[in-house]
Amino acid sequence: MMHLLWLIPALPLAGFVLLTLLNRRLSRTAAAVIGAGSVGLAALVAIAVSASFMLSPPAGHHFHQVLWTWFDTGGLRPQVAFYLDAMTVVFILVITFVGFLIHLYSTEFMEHDEGFTRFFMYMNLFVASMLVLVLADNLLLLYLGWEGVGMCSYFLIAFWQKDAQNVYCGRKAFIITRIGDTALIVGLFLLFTHYHTLAIQPLMHAVGQAPAGAAVVVAAAWLLLGGAVGKSAQLPLQTWLPDAMAGPTPVSALIHAATMVTAGVYLIARTHVLYTAAPDVRLAVAIIGTVTLLYAGFSAFAQKDIKRSLAYSTVSQIGYMFLALGVAGWDAGIFHFMTHAFFKALLFLGAGVVIEALADEHDIFKMGGLRRELPVVFWTFTIGAASLAALPLVTAGYYSKDLIISTSLGSVDGSAWLWAGAVAGALLTGIYSFRLVFLVFFGEQKTPVTRRPRWRMQTPLVVLAVLSVIGGFVWLPEWMGGWKPFEQFLSTALPTTDAGGWAFGLGEATILEVVSLTGIAVAYLLWMRRRAATAVFAARPAPDALERYWRAGWGFDWLYEHMFVIPVEWFAHVARNDLVEPVVKGIASLNVLAWRGLSASQNGLLRLYIAVAGAGLAVIIAVVVLR
Amino acid sequence: MATVSLNSGLILAAILFVIGFVGLITRRNLIVVLACIEIMLNAAGLAFVVAGARWGRADGQVMFLFVLAMAAAEVAVGLALAIRFRQALGRLDIDAADEMRG
Numbered sequence: 001m002m003h004l005l006w007l008i009p010a011l012p013l014a015g016f017v018l019l020t021l022l023n024r025r026l027s028r029t030a031a032a033v034i035g036a037g038s039v040g041l042a043a044l045v046a047i048a049v050s051a052s053f054m055l056s057p058p059a060g061h062h063f064h065q066v067l068w069t070w071f072d073t074g075g076l077r078p079q080v081a082f083y084l085d086a087m088t089v090v091f092i093l094v095i096t097f098v099g100f101l102i103h104l105y106s107t108e109f110m111e112h113d114e115g116f117t118r119f120f121m122y123m124n125l126f127v128a129s130m131l132v133l134v135l136a137d138n139l140l141l142l143y144l145g146w147e148g149v150g151m152c153s154y155f156l157i158a159f160w161q162k163d164a165q166n167v168y169c170g171r172k173a174f175i176i177t178r179i180g181d182t183a184l185i186v187g188l189f190l191l192f193t194h195y196h197t198l199a200i201q202p203l204m205h206a207v208g209q210a211p212a213g214a215a216v217v218v219a220a221a222w223l224l225l226g227g228a229v230g231k232s233a234q235l236p237l238q239t240w241l242p243d244a245m246a247g248p249t250p251v252s253a254l255i256h257a258a259t260m261v262t263a264g265v266y267l268i269a270r271t272h273v274l275y276t277a278a279p280d281v282r283l284a285v286a287i288i289g290t291v292t293l294l295y296a297g298f299s300a301f302a303q304k305d306i307k308r309s310l311a312y313s314t315v316s317q318i319g320y321m322f323l324a325l326g327v328a329g330w331d332a333g334i335f336h337f338m339t340h341a342f343f344k345a346l347l348f349l350g351a352g353v354v355i356e357a358l359a360d361e362h363d364i365f366k367m368g369g370l371r372r373e374l375p376v377v378f379w380t381f382t383i384g385a386a387s388l389a390a391l392p393l394v395t396a397g398y399y400s401k402d403l404i405i406s407t408s409l410g411s412v413d414g415s416a417w418l419w420a421g422a423v424a425g426a427l428l429t430g431i432y433s434f435r436l437v438f439l440v441f442f443g444e445q446k447t448p449v450t451r452r453p454r455w456r457m458q459t460p461l462v463v464l465a466v467l468s469v470i471g472g473f474v475w476l477p478e479w480m481g482g483w484k485p486f487e488q489f490l491s492t493a494l495p496t497t498d499a500g501g502w503a504f505g506l507g508e509a510t511i512l513e514v515v516s517l518t519g520i521a522v523a524y525l526l527w528m529r530r531r532a533a534t535a536v537f538a539a540r541p542a543p544d545a546l547e548r549y550w551r552a553g554w555g556f557d558w559l560y561e562h563m564f565v566i567p568v569e570w571f572a573h574v575a576r577n578d579l580v581e582p583v584v585k586g587i588a589s590l591n592v593l594a595w596r597g598l599s600a601s602q603n604g605l606l607r608l609y610i611a612v613a614g615a616g617l618a619v620i621i622a623v624v625v626l627r
Numbered sequence: 628m629a630t631v632s633l634n635s636g637l638i639l640a641a642i643l644f645v646i647g648f649v650g651l652i653t654r655r656n657l658i659v660v661l662a663c664i665e666i667m668l669n670a671a672g673l674a675f676v677v678a679g680a681r682w683g684r685a686d687g688q689v690m691f692l693f694v695l696a697m698a699a700a701e702v703a704v705g706l707a708l709a710i711r712f713r714q715a716l717g718r719l720d721i722d723a724a725d726e727m728r729g
Binding site: 602603606607611614 | 652
């Protein structure tokens, strides 16, 4: 079965090619069948391949499939080859399965959109690129997928391109992630010049032989981290993700929550040997994660737009994954990636239904009372929010977040500071996630419901809600019996987390349960019981100013505008008559002169052309004969 | 049978070619231009035949048959063009067809 591996990225790619070639000749039904069907088939193949991988593990617990040699120049000989190990299995299952559910949802969500076929074209290309990214056996092929997903992200954020604001948001996402991508490619150059290969496994082996803290390893780890920070929207390159919500909601669910933004997590986990050899950089990963999760938690708390709130929540949850990676909890980070993909995709899809039902209303303060109007969405969204808030015992998010929090203290790299940050973040998560639930689904109804979801939009919600609950039962903590098939499975690909075995006092061990319930209770008090009082308090000058500051994402956009954009524009304005200018203009006018001369020779007189050709021929013959 | 020396044959071919070429760049009547092209083609054909005879090989004559076939095809196209030219411009002066100026 495993030799079918190449089909997994090839199927969505084939879907993309078909949709592109047939574009306008396809009916909406045909486009939907090709678009969603290709990803669905890829999911089936992924399940078959993964089942075969789990039931009869190949030698060394990895499977390597070489398709062809990409190119061969200057000692660089990257192959188009796929590498399947336990971590990749988790990623391809999540990408294809969640991807398929989101495609199914989109067939109904986008049904009245004039760019229906174009939408599925980009979505299929995205899924194919993402699969190439996680399956690549060398860093160059990974980079191809990395840029492919970035490109699709740009296309899809700016999908409704008639509105200039959407296009601006797409450009912003593209340019800011490009800063990280530049660091990543420089990192690849550095690794290649030093180790003469980009194939991940030999490269990691070579890095593992290097002395700890070797300069090249540290520099490469920093540069790869730069790429990861850009793609995963961590501080200081996080400003693009909230604006990425300009795209259609399924895009936000698939690209900007479940899959692409976790590419940074994948990259760091894939090159974990590099970060093991560079402990300082790993500490930086943990600190970036912790600061980001707190930063984004406060920002999510202050948003009015339901999608922006979820976007900051995504930034915050990826911060948790970075924290896990930073304290060498590689498998804990992957675990949280999986549960996060389930519940965050669910939350975005639920938000999409709500937004559409209320005729494109994004403001949560104009929603309310949708509990009875949209019962399926209410229940599934609440399950998703509970999973996000890590409601103890019954949700997937609880198990993964609990693992990260205990690892951040118990791991040899852990510290009380990181742990405190993670706990405070969990409190914030509880508050902001249930703030959404209470404001959107409870209280009085403020906007009439104009459109109700049908089965294609409701089925993905229900499936994801089930996964948001049971997805966590694959790794139970010690006190619940310590049943850990997920950890055992991942241990063939990643070093296992030494979480100190939950050997804490009762206070540390139950902290997540306490803060998550506290957060939900606070949200209940603020936006259910005392909603009027909360509104009055929030309108006073000091809280209002603070809220606006947080809503603007702590003013990072303003800061970057004044630090980079305005100075660059000013410099470009001032330097428009510098030394380079005459050179460039000189080349241009030289070309104009040459154009004039040549066009004068084209006088349309056939006899002159013949004469000139004859003269030329005579010269050539003369040169050959007389030489 | 008196044999023609290679040199005199090639000189004749060169003279014919130059005559054709000079006609091509000096005459303006399209029919004459086509005739000049025929002269040049035959000059080349003559060079082939003479060279073939010099080395006693049939290749030169075979080549001339190709040139002949090609010339026939060219005349067919050329005369069709001449008819269209006349219909479009009302005369056969090739300098009249200078609409493709730079």
